[in-house]
Amino acid sequence: MIHPYVTGYAEKLALKAGETQRFMISAEGVTAVDVQIVRLIHGDENPAGPGFIEHEVDASCNAPVSVVHQFTQAGSYAEVPDPALKIRLEHGFTVYAFIWPTTPDKGPQGVITQCSSAEMRGFGLAISSRGRLALWLGDGANYAEIEADKPLVAKLWYFVAASFDPLSGTVSLYQAPVINAYNSLLSPIVPLDHPTYVTTRITTRPAALQRPLLFAGFHDRGTHGDCVGGLYNGKIDRAGLQARALTRTELDALRGGSEPPPDGRLARWDTAAGYTDTGIGDRIIDTGPHGLHGRGINRPVRAMTGYNWRGRNDCFRLNSAEYGGIYFNDDAIIDCSWQPSVEWQIPIDLKSGVYAARLRGSDVEDYLTFFVRPAQPTAKVAMLMPTASYLAYANERFVLDAPGVQVLTGHPLVLHDQDYLLHAHPEWGRSSYDHHSDGAGVCYSSYRRPIMGLRPKARMASTGVPWQFAADMSIVYWLEQTGIAYDVITDEDLHYGGLAAIKPYQVVLNGTHSEYYSEKMLDATETYLAEGGRVMYLGANGYYWVVAFRDEEPWCMEIRKLDSGSRAWQAAPGEYYMATTGEKGGIWRNRGRPPQKLMGVGFTSEGMDESMPYRKLPDATNPTVAWVFEGVTNEVFGDTGLGLNGAAGIELDRYDLGWGTPPNTWLLATSEGHSDHYPHVGEEVMFNYPGLGGTQDFQIRADLTLFGTTNGGAVFATGSISWGQALPINADIARITANVLQRFLDETPI
Structure with missing residues (x-):
C-alpha cells in the first residue's frame, strides 16, 4: 500500500529577485496539488511560541498542477x-x-x-x-x-x-x-x-x-x-x-x-x-x-x-x-534530475526573504524552500541564512541509522511523518553525518533532491526541537517583530559573491548553527569585519568545518571529516584533501583559523538534554558596554526558550584567549548548570579522564561576548544554539539582542 505524499525541491536554493525559479515535484497516491508561493515567517509549531506563520504571495505560478512520481537514479x-x-x-x-x-x-x-x-x-x-x-x-x-x-x-x-x-x-x-x-x-x-x-x-x-x-x-x-x-x-x-x-x-x-x-x-x-x-x-x-x-x-x-x-x-x-x-557508492545522489513541474519568474520588486512553494493536495502537504535576496541591497541589516550547514545536515538519518543518538542527546526519539517518508526513500540520499551502505562516510551533499530538514515545520526527531533551518526561522520571526528592515542572503551568496555580498550591510546576523564554512566565506567575513562591518553571531559551533564548492555547481558541497572534531565518520588515511579544491578538510582550528579568532568564541560542548540560563559577569556593568543589558534587570536571564527550555544549550561556545579570542573582548555573561550530557569537545581532550562533563568542567559553558574590530567594526556572540530559539518567547533575550542590533546600526565605534 502506498502512503500518499508529495515532495520536491527548488532548482535554486538562493536566487535574486528578477530571476526564474523552477520546482521539481514528485508524488505518489495523488495526481494534483495546489501550488501557492508563501513567505515564511516562523516554523516552530510549539504551542509555547508564536506557532507556524506564513504569508501567501500573489504569484503567477499559483495554480493547481498535475503531479506524477518521478524516478531517481541513485548511485554513483x-x-x-x-x-x-x-x-x-x-x-x-x-x-x-x-x-x-x-x-x-x-x-x-x-x-x-x-x-x-x-x-x-x-x-x-x-x-x-x-x-x-x-x-x-x-x-x-x-x-x-x-x-x-x-x-x-x-x-x-x-x-x-x-x-x-x-x-x-x-x-x-x-x-x-x-x-x-x-x-x-x-x-x-x-x-x-x-x-x-x-x-x-x-x-x-x-x-x-x-x-x-x-x-x-x-x-x-x-x-x-x-x-x-x-x-x-x-x-x-x-x-x-x-x-x-x-x-x-x-x-x-x-x-x-x-x-x-x-x-x-x-x-x-x-x-x-x-x-x-x-x-x-x-x-x-x-x-x-x-x-x-x-x-x-x-x-x-x-x-x-x-x-x-x-x-x-x-x-x-x-x-x-x-x-x-x-x-x-550504490546510494550516492547529487541530482535527482527530475523534470520541472512549475516555473516562476520572480518579480524584480519582490521583498527579500525566506520563501517556499507550498504544495497541498488531498491529505498531503509540503514546502519547497528557497531564499530570495534583493536585486539591489535595500536595508542596513542582512540575515545570513547558513545554507552550507543546511546542506551538511540534509536528510540526516539519525532516527533509525544511528544507534547511539539517544545517549548523545538524552532524549527518546520522537518520530514525525518526514522521518518515515525519508526512511522509505533512501534514493533521496543522506547527510554528511551518515554513512553510505558500505560504511563509508558521506562526503558530498546536494540540494537538488528533496530535503526534509528544509521544511519550516521540521523537527529533529533525536532532540524533539527544530534544527538548523527551522530553528533559524525563530530569528527571522524576531526580526519581523522589531520592524527593522532587513535583507535575506545565504552562504551561497557569501561564497560566490565574497565581500561584495555583505559589504553593503552595516550589520550581518548569522544563524543558530553556522557550522560549515568555505575559505571564501571566512575570508569575506574577516575582511568585512576589518573594514568596519558588524556581525551578530546568534548561535554556536559555527565557523568550524571546512567545506568546498565547485565554481559551476553551487548545489553540491564537499566535506572531509578528519581525525579531530565532533564527527560521525573519519576520512581514511591519505584521503584528507578535497577533490573539489585541493584544500585540506577537517576543522578550521587545525588550519590555523579557530572560530575564536573571528567571532571571539569557539566550540566547547554539545548536550541537548536541556538548555540553561546565563548569569551576568562583572563586564556587564562596565559603562562602556552596559547598554547591552539596558532594560534587563535580572542577574540570571534566559531561563525559557523554544530550544529545550532555555537560551543556553544544545551546543555551546566559549571565550578562550588561548585560542585567539581578541584580548579586547568583553565577557558579559556565561551559562551555568549544564548536566553531564554536555561533555568537553574531543579535539581539546588529550587524555580521557573523569570530570569532563558539565557538572565538573568549568569550560562547559556558553559565553556572551562583545568586541570591537578595526575601523569601527564589532562582533557580538551568544555562544549558544538555543539563543535564537529563545527570541520569540524570552523577553530578556529579545531585549538584549535588540539592544545590540540598535547599537550596531549606530555608526559610532563600539
Missing part, C-alpha cells in the same frame, strides 16, 4: 560514450581494472561493463551474486556468466581481468592481489588464498550494445524505464580494454604496473590523470587511441588513494600517481 557510476562505435569486440577482447570492492557479497555488481540485463547483450567485468569475479556475455538471446573459483575479500586491492577469444570460445578470468602494507584492510602477512586464473570454453558470443560503457554498474530496466543497476561499492583504479585476448604473462605485466600492449589497445583509462593543484573533476581520461573519456555521475569520489599508495604522501598534490582510486 561513470559513463563512457562511444558514438563512433570504436569498441569493437568481434576479434576478442580483454577488460581489466584494479579494484577495491567494499561489499562483494551484496549481489551482482558491474565493474567495467557494456551490457544490458534487459536486452541480454554485451559484455561485462563484474562481481557475481556469490561475491566472485565474473565475466558476463550476452548474445541477445542468452546470457552467460563465468565465475572465478575464489571469492573476493572486502577492502583489499586486486588486479582483475577477463579475456575472451571468439575463435576458440575461450574465456579467462584473472584475479591477483596487489596488497602492500598501506593500501588494504589486511596486511600481506594474512594467508588468504587470493590468486586465481580460470579458463573455460563457451558457445555464447557477445552481441554489440550501442550504449555507453559503464564503470560501477550495468544497463538495466525497471518499471520506470531504463536505468543503471548492479551498482558497485568500492574503488576502481586504472582500467582498460584491449581488442584481443591477452595472455597470462601480459596480464602479469599489467598487474605490475606496465603499460598495456599497443596492438589492439582500445582504451586505457588513467584514473590518476587530470589532477591539478586545485583538485580534479568528474572526467576520467582515456589515454588510448580513441579518446573514450568517461564522466562520473552522482559525483564518484576522487582524491582517493589507489592500489599503489605507499603511505608516504597524504595528498594527491605530492604524488598524484598514487591517487587513481575512484570511490563509487
Whole structure:
C-alpha cells in the first residue's frame, strides 16, 4: 500500500529577485496539488511560541498542477560514450581494472561493463551474486556468466581481468592481489588464498550494445524505464580494454604496473590523470587511441588513494600517481534530475526573504524552500541564512541509522511523518553525518533532491526541537517583530559573491548553527569585519568545518571529516584533501583559523538534554558596554526558550584567549548548570579522564561576548544554539539582542 505524499525541491536554493525559479515535484497516491508561493515567517509549531506563520504571495505560478512520481537514479557510476562505435569486440577482447570492492557479497555488481540485463547483450567485468569475479556475455538471446573459483575479500586491492577469444570460445578470468602494507584492510602477512586464473570454453558470443560503457554498474530496466543497476561499492583504479585476448604473462605485466600492449589497445583509462593543484573533476581520461573519456555521475569520489599508495604522501598534490582510486557508492545522489513541474519568474520588486512553494493536495502537504535576496541591497541589516550547514545536515538519518543518538542527546526519539517518508526513500540520499551502505562516510551533499530538514515545520526527531533551518526561522520571526528592515542572503551568496555580498550591510546576523564554512566565506567575513562591518553571531559551533564548492555547481558541497572534531565518520588515511579544491578538510582550528579568532568564541560542548540560563559577569556593568543589558534587570536571564527550555544549550561556545579570542573582548555573561550530557569537545581532550562533563568542567559553558574590530567594526556572540530559539518567547533575550542590533546600526565605534 502506498502512503500518499508529495515532495520536491527548488532548482535554486538562493536566487535574486528578477530571476526564474523552477520546482521539481514528485508524488505518489495523488495526481494534483495546489501550488501557492508563501513567505515564511516562523516554523516552530510549539504551542509555547508564536506557532507556524506564513504569508501567501500573489504569484503567477499559483495554480493547481498535475503531479506524477518521478524516478531517481541513485548511485554513483561513470559513463563512457562511444558514438563512433570504436569498441569493437568481434576479434576478442580483454577488460581489466584494479579494484577495491567494499561489499562483494551484496549481489551482482558491474565493474567495467557494456551490457544490458534487459536486452541480454554485451559484455561485462563484474562481481557475481556469490561475491566472485565474473565475466558476463550476452548474445541477445542468452546470457552467460563465468565465475572465478575464489571469492573476493572486502577492502583489499586486486588486479582483475577477463579475456575472451571468439575463435576458440575461450574465456579467462584473472584475479591477483596487489596488497602492500598501506593500501588494504589486511596486511600481506594474512594467508588468504587470493590468486586465481580460470579458463573455460563457451558457445555464447557477445552481441554489440550501442550504449555507453559503464564503470560501477550495468544497463538495466525497471518499471520506470531504463536505468543503471548492479551498482558497485568500492574503488576502481586504472582500467582498460584491449581488442584481443591477452595472455597470462601480459596480464602479469599489467598487474605490475606496465603499460598495456599497443596492438589492439582500445582504451586505457588513467584514473590518476587530470589532477591539478586545485583538485580534479568528474572526467576520467582515456589515454588510448580513441579518446573514450568517461564522466562520473552522482559525483564518484576522487582524491582517493589507489592500489599503489605507499603511505608516504597524504595528498594527491605530492604524488598524484598514487591517487587513481575512484570511490563509487550504490546510494550516492547529487541530482535527482527530475523534470520541472512549475516555473516562476520572480518579480524584480519582490521583498527579500525566506520563501517556499507550498504544495497541498488531498491529505498531503509540503514546502519547497528557497531564499530570495534583493536585486539591489535595500536595508542596513542582512540575515545570513547558513545554507552550507543546511546542506551538511540534509536528510540526516539519525532516527533509525544511528544507534547511539539517544545517549548523545538524552532524549527518546520522537518520530514525525518526514522521518518515515525519508526512511522509505533512501534514493533521496543522506547527510554528511551518515554513512553510505558500505560504511563509508558521506562526503558530498546536494540540494537538488528533496530535503526534509528544509521544511519550516521540521523537527529533529533525536532532540524533539527544530534544527538548523527551522530553528533559524525563530530569528527571522524576531526580526519581523522589531520592524527593522532587513535583507535575506545565504552562504551561497557569501561564497560566490565574497565581500561584495555583505559589504553593503552595516550589520550581518548569522544563524543558530553556522557550522560549515568555505575559505571564501571566512575570508569575506574577516575582511568585512576589518573594514568596519558588524556581525551578530546568534548561535554556536559555527565557523568550524571546512567545506568546498565547485565554481559551476553551487548545489553540491564537499566535506572531509578528519581525525579531530565532533564527527560521525573519519576520512581514511591519505584521503584528507578535497577533490573539489585541493584544500585540506577537517576543522578550521587545525588550519590555523579557530572560530575564536573571528567571532571571539569557539566550540566547547554539545548536550541537548536541556538548555540553561546565563548569569551576568562583572563586564556587564562596565559603562562602556552596559547598554547591552539596558532594560534587563535580572542577574540570571534566559531561563525559557523554544530550544529545550532555555537560551543556553544544545551546543555551546566559549571565550578562550588561548585560542585567539581578541584580548579586547568583553565577557558579559556565561551559562551555568549544564548536566553531564554536555561533555568537553574531543579535539581539546588529550587524555580521557573523569570530570569532563558539565557538572565538573568549568569550560562547559556558553559565553556572551562583545568586541570591537578595526575601523569601527564589532562582533557580538551568544555562544549558544538555543539563543535564537529563545527570541520569540524570552523577553530578556529579545531585549538584549535588540539592544545590540540598535547599537550596531549606530555608526559610532563600539
